Amino acid sequence: MKGKPAVNVSSSKRRRPMAAGVLLLLALVSTGAAYAVTTSALSAKSSSAANADNARQGKLLFTEGCSSCHGLAAQGGSNGPSLVGVGAAAVDFQVGTGRMPMAAAGVQARRKPPVYTQAEIDKLAAYVASLGPGPSVPKASQYDFSDANVAAGGEIYRLNCSQCHNYAGKGGALSDGKVAPQLMDASPKQIYEAMITGPQSMPVFSDRQIPAKNKQEIIAYINYLQSAPDPGGSALGRLGPVTETVFLFTVAIGALVAFAIWIGSKAR
Amino acid sequence: MSDTTHGDTGHGHGHEVEPITYTQSDERGRILLGLDEHRSRRTDTSQRAAKRAERQIAGMFTFAAICFVAAIAAYLLVPKHDIVWVPVLGNVSASNLSLGGLIGLGTLLIGVGAIQWARALMPDEEVIQERHELRGSDEAREDTIEQFRRGAQESGFMSRPIIRRSLLGAMALFPLPIAFLLGDLGTAPDDKLRHTAWGNKPRTRILNQGSGQMVRPEDLAVGGLINAIPVGLTELEEQEGSQNARAKAAIILVRMNPDEIKSTQGPNWDYEGIVAYSKICTHVGCPISLYQQRTHSLLCPCHQSTFDLSDSGRAVFGPAARHMPQLQLDVDSEGYLVAVGDFAEPVGPSFWERG
Numbered sequence: 102m103k104g105k106p107a108v109n110v111s112s113s114k115r116r117r118p119m120a121a122g123v124l125l126l127l128a129l130v131s132t133g134a135a136y137a138v139t140t141s142a143l144s145a146k147s148s149s150a151a152n153a154d155n156a157r158q159g160k161l162l163f164t165e166g167c168s169s170c171h172g173l174a175a176q177g178g179s180n181g182p183s184l185v186g187v188g189a190a191a192v193d194f195q196v197g198t199g200r201m202p203m204a205a206a207g208v209q210a211r212r213k214p215p216v217y218t219q220a221e222i223d224k225l226a227a228y229v230a231s232l233g234p235g236p237s238v239p240k241a242s243q244y245d246f247s248d249a250n251v252a253a254g255g256e257i258y259r260l261n262c263s264q265c266h267n268y269a270g271k272g273g274a275l276s277d278g279k280v281a282p283q284l285m286d287a288s289p290k291q292i293y294e295a296m297i298t299g300p301q302s303m304p305v306f307s308d309r310q311i312p313a314k315n316k317q318e319i320i321a322y323i324n325y326l327q328s329a330p331d332p333g334g335s336a337l338g339r340l341g342p343v344t345e346t347v348f349l350f351t352v353a354i355g356a357l358v359a360f361a362i363w364i365g366s367k368a369r
Numbered sequence: 370m371s372d373t374t375h376g377d378t379g380h381g382h383g384h385e386v387e388p389i390t391y392t393q394s395d396e397r398g399r400i401l402l403g404l405d406e407h408r409s410r411r412t413d414t415s416q417r418a419a420k421r422a423e424r425q426i427a428g429m430f431t432f433a434a435i436c437f438v439a440a441i442a443a444y445l446l447v448p449k450h451d452i453v454w455v456p457v458l459g460n461v462s463a464s465n466l467s468l469g470g471l472i473g474l475g476t477l478l479i480g481v482g483a484i485q486w487a488r489a490l491m492p493d494e495e496v497i498q499e500r501h502e503l504r505g506s507d508e509a510r511e512d513t514i515e516q517f518r519r520g521a522q523e524s525g526f527m528s529r530p531i532i533r534r535s536l537l538g539a540m541a542l543f544p545l546p547i548a549f550l551l552g553d554l555g556t557a558p559d560d561k562l563r564h565t566a567w568g569n570k571p572r573t574r575i576l577n578q579g580s581g582q583m584v585r586p587e588d589l590a591v592g593g594l595i596n597a598i599p600v601g602l603t604e605l606e607e608q609e610g611s612q613n614a615r616a617k618a619a620i621i622l623v624r625m626n627p628d629e630i631k632s633t634q635g636p637n638w639d640y641e642g643i644v645a646y647s648k649i650c651t652h653v654g655c656p657i658s659l660y661q662q663r664t665h666s667l668l669c670p671c672h673q674s675t676f677d678l679s680d681s682g683r684a685v686f687g688p689a690a691r692h693m694p695q696l697q698l699d700v701d702s703e704g705y706l707v708a709v710g711d712f713a714e715p716v717g718p719s720f721w722e723r724g
Contacts, residue, residue, distance in 0.1 A: 257579050260596055264658045264670060275661055276668045276675050276686065302661035304594035304623065309587070312580055330452040332462035334469075368410050368488040 152227050159228030162221055166202055175232055180206065187298065188235020189226035194294035196222045198287075200301075209279045209301060212286065236297045236307075243313060244293040246321035254318030254325075261311065262319065265303075269339035270326040275302055285327055289320045412489045422489040429482035436475030443467035562720055566599045566618040567696060568711025574600040575622065575645070575706050584706045589624040589643055592662040596648070597622050599708065617716055619648040620696060621658050622706075623678055625665055631680040634695040634713065645696040645708065646682050649717040650674055652689035667693065691719075 164173065170181030177183030184192075195201040196217055200210035217225065226238060259268060265281035267273050272283035279302055284292070296316055299305035308316070337344040412419040443464070451463040458466070505513075526533055567573055575584045578596045582588075589595060597620050605614050627642040638644070646667070648656050655671040665679035674687030682693030694716050697709040715723055 260579050261594075261658075273670070275659065276666055276673070277664075279661070281659075299590075299592045299662055302663050304660050304662045305590040305592040307588070307590040307593055310577065310580075310589065310593055310595050315580060330460035330462070331458075332452065332465060334461050334465065335458040364484055364488075367408075368412070368493070369408075 152231075155224045155227035156231040157228075159224035159226070162217070162225050163228050166217075167225070170203075175229065184229050184232065186233035186235045187229060189230040189238045190236040190294045191298040191300065192226040192229045193222055193238045194291055194298060194300055196225060198291055208277060212282060236294075239290060239293045239297070241290075244289040244317065244320055246289060246317045246324060249314075249317040249321035251318070251321045251325050253315075254320070254322030257311065257315050258319050258322045261306065267340070269329075269336075270323055271339050284323050287323065289324065292316075292320050292323055407495060410489065410493055413493060419490065422485070426482045426486050426490070429478045429485070433475040433478035433482070436471045436478065440468055440471035440475070443471060562717075562723070563715045565711055565716060566602055566605055566614045567708050569599075569601075569605070571710055572699070572701060572707040574701070575620075575708060576600050576602070578619075584622065585704055586640060586643055586700060586706055589622060591624050591626055591642065593624050594658065594660050594662070595622040596620075596658055597645070617649070619656060620645050621648050621660065621667075623660055623662070623665075625662075625679060629665065629679050631677075634681045634692070635697055638695055638697040640698040640700060640706065643698060643706065644678055645698050646676075646678055646693040647696075647712065647716040650689060651684070651691040651693060651716075652687070652718060654718040 163171075163175065167181075168175075170178060171184050172178045172181075175184040177185075192201075195210070197215055197219070199213035199215040202216060203210045204213065215222070229235075230237065265273055265275065266284055267281075270284035273281050275281055281302070287295070293316060295303060296306040296311065296319075297308065306316075311319070331339075337348055412422050447464045447467050449462075449464050452460050453463045453466070454460050455466065521527065575597045576582070576599065577584050577588070578598050583600060584595060584597060598615060599618050602614055602618060606612055622643060622645050624643045627639070630639055630642065630644065633639050633644065648658060650657050650669040650671065652669065652672055652674050655669055657667055657669045657676075659668040659670055660666075660678070661668065665677060666685065667676040667678055667682075669675070669687065669689070672688050674689035675685050676689070676693045677683045677685050678693070682695055684690065684692055694712040694714050696712060699707050699709050701707045
């Protein structure tokens with residue numbers, strides 16, 4: 102008895118949610134079309150105007166996603182450093198590798214799947230770049246390593262990079278629970294950005310310290326490491342004598358002990 | 370005890386074999402000594418089990434033979450430079466994997482088959498053989514002494530003193546040439562451990578070891594790091610024919626905000642936030658460049674000694690007892706960064722005479 106009018110009401114309203122759905126679809130399509138029109142119009146504008154536009158949209162993204170730690174004007178706070186003057190390359194690296202935004206407070210931001218799309222990252226980068234001069238995102242020609250000398254890159258890598266990132270790019274421990282990350286997933290652009298911006302504990306290697314040509318050689322060497330085979334058998338993580346010793350002491354000596362027990366046991 | 374001993378001589382295993390003593394217990398049931406009761410194997414009691422073991426062992430040997438033939442085939446057929454992905458092992462050489470795997474499996478099967486043969490089919494009686502007494506018989510001892518005495522007499526070692534003394538003299542001189550060879554260890558280091566190539570002439574320019582360029586202050590960004598050596602070091606190395614000079618003179622240059630520098634080892638030894646420290650750890654001399662720019666700490670990968678480069682290179686953690694030696698920096702008239710002089714103290718680990 103009580104439910105009857107309710108049933109009536111819902112049946113009379115049944116068409117309305119459908120209509121709302123159609124309306125939502127229409128709204129989405131028109132927004133998409135409008136977005137396409139504005140973006141094409143945007144690309145037609147002069148690049149500085151586009152940058153200003155990007156920066157404006159980036160500021161919105163920044164206020165929403167970053168300002169709780171880095172401050173409303175990116176001036177820094179107790180939870181995050183100031184971003185004035187870090188440049189677009191730092192944003193592209195930190196957000197593009199998923200290190201920022203951090204999932205939780207910790208000694209170090211780790212690589213994870215990126216939260217923002219590349220278009221959003223570009224807007225954030227444009228906003229941060231507008232705050233003060235800093236390294237800009239490198240162009241594809243800057244990190245193109247197709248003509249670079251891999252062997253020379255290996256030498257520069259061992260001089261400048263291998264102490265922290267391991268001679269095979271497998272990363273290593275720093276102090277206070279921090280680590281130098283492994284480089285197996287790093288793209289050429291990200292490697293270049295890391296060198297010019299010095300993210301987190303890493304020192305800066307500007308183009309005056311390591312010239313662009315040598316940077317391309319380093320990238321070529323890391324690219325080689327990322328796909329280098331191990332003809333001699335399992336590399337055991339390419340961590341050197343530690344894993345090899347662990348393997349010998351557990352697997353190899355364990356097998357010898359098992360054989361010795363078997364030899365010494367009485368057959369039934 | 371002897372009343373519980375089983376008499377079992379083990380089917381004629383030589384005359385020294387004692388009767389076997391199986392595990393005995395005293396009247397309270399405590400185990401005293403000896404072997405477990407003999408249990409016969411299934412292959413001893415069942416003809417079928419013995420046959421099966423025989424087939425098993427022969428099968429292993431046959432499979433080993435097949436492995437070796439397959440290894441030869443793999444050598445001839447598998448391309449030398451092919452890389453294959455194998456679970457657990459990763460990207461390995463197909464040739465190495467097949468050769469090593471087949472030859473390894475073959476030898477393993479021979480070994481396992483041989484042991485299984487001994488365990489399952491060869492005789493299985495427990496045998497106890499007592500040790501000899503260590504002391505020889507009186508007769509043998511006297512005979513030996515007599516032999517020595519006769520030998521000494523017949524050789525004339527005691528009756529011919531000229532031969533004896535010349536031989537002893539020759540033996541005494543034998544170690545001398547070996548002692549003289551020690552001269553090749555070189556001269557004493559004198560004060561070499563206290564000076565580096567930075568002190569060879571005043572105001573030495575600094576070379577970026579990676580790019581080979583002389584360093585100017587504007588090359589270094591804040592937070593930047595350069596591995597550096599003195600200008601002219603390569604020529605010095607060629608002259609000396611060794612890399613000793615490099616091992617002592619290697620430095621790292623880092624730049625921080627000038628107001629982050631808490632102290633330097635001398636008045637204004639930094640140049641606009643650029644500081645230069647030895648690269649050689651003061652603990653046992655590992656080269657360090659694990660510089661963490663956010664905390665200005667320099668971490669040695671060998672034993673985790675940590676130095677604070679914003680605070681005179683102070684040792685803040687780990688086994689190193691002394692700070693990192695610092696170089697005083699300045700800029701010359703052409704705008705290049707220079708080291709004013711040598712380190713004020715020996716670089717690297719301690720040595721006896723360091724004081």
